[in-house]
Amino acid sequence: MKIAVIGTGIAGVSVAKRLAALPHYQVELFDKGRGTGGRMSVRHTGAHSFDHGAQFFTARTAAFRDFLRDYQSSGVVEEWQPKIATLSPKAELQDRVWREPHFVALPNMNGLCKAIGEELNVLLNTQVHFVEKHDGYWWLKTAEQDFGPYDWVVSTAPPEQTRQMFPDNIGQDMDATGFAPCFSLLLGCSGSLPSWDAAIVKDSPVSWLAFTDRKPGRHSQPSLVAHADGAWSQLHYDTDREEVKHLLVDAVASVAEITHAAAGLHRWRYARVTEPFGQDFWINEASQLAACGDWCLGNRVEDAFTSATRLAQRFEER
Ligand SMILES: Cc1cc2nc3c(=O)[nH]c(=O)nc-3n(C[C@H](O)[C@H](O)[C@H](O)COP(=O)(O)OP(=O)(O)OC[C@H]3O[C@@H](n4cnc5c(N)ncnc54)[C@H](O)[C@@H]3O)c2cc1C
Structure with missing residues (x-):
């Protein structure tokens, strides 16, 4: 059985990994990105490194906790216990307590996906435009060449992108899902900095701040990631990027005194799911x-992991 998997996020x-472990299964992975990790990714700028997508992950199911155990033993995953605050331009700083363990991957957030994918057959920088069936087998069409033949194609791209790759008459039911975008502002910092490592921000275009360099196992100069609120990001989705950057820098300045030398911006089109599909997989x-x-x-x-695991179980039961 030959399977093409599109996407190298979690x-x-x-x-x-689960499918490749089955007897007689051959699996090939494709990603349009330069690295493995998808939304669990890192951006390096000079001496600064920014986890500009997922900030941490929680493990609420026994299956995910069991899965993570080996990666914790090998130092790829560690619990993150930041000093965390709630900030608002209208109120005093308040300390905050997390009531469940929060984990990060090392040395960057993509470390976990890299470790899981270590022995898999991965082709990066390869954008799949669409999939096409010939003589009963699937072929992946990219700008340069066709890949195939495959018995099955599994897409882990967001549903809108999956629909663009799959034949027109297939997967209309995925359209019911919804995503919010997110701008990530990346600030290379210097001078004296706040004592909190991460903060939830209220009454502001910014909803989250975190110093990536203060997470376990990082080797980076002070690097602050500021995530814009989902509704704000939607409203400013097409606003000029320099203007968005200025608005977000001002929003950060209204809650924290931070000297930054460099500012970068990343726009996530499909950042956070607002309307899930409601089934384990499609x-x-x-x-x-x-x-x-x-x-x-x-x-x-963890939702991505659970969905993937349940789909793999469906193949295992065949
Ligand atoms: C700003 C931000 C902050 C977040 N914070 C958190 C957090 O703190 N905690 C948490 O648990 N979750 C967080 N999340 C959500 C978390 O990142 C996702 O739930 C999870 O990473 C999704 O994994 P996935 O594998 O389903 O999708 P993705 O990671 O998006 O993987 C899909 C992959 O498919 C590839 N792809 C798409 N189309 C094609 C194509 N045509 N050809 C080839 N490859 C393609 C993409 O390049 C990508 O690598 C955050 C997300 C964002 C964006």
């Missing part, structure tokens, strides 16, 4: 196409 590498047995990812179940790293 869902892609998780489903691929599958069409007749056409031999499937899809999984966070969007099936929720908006967290």
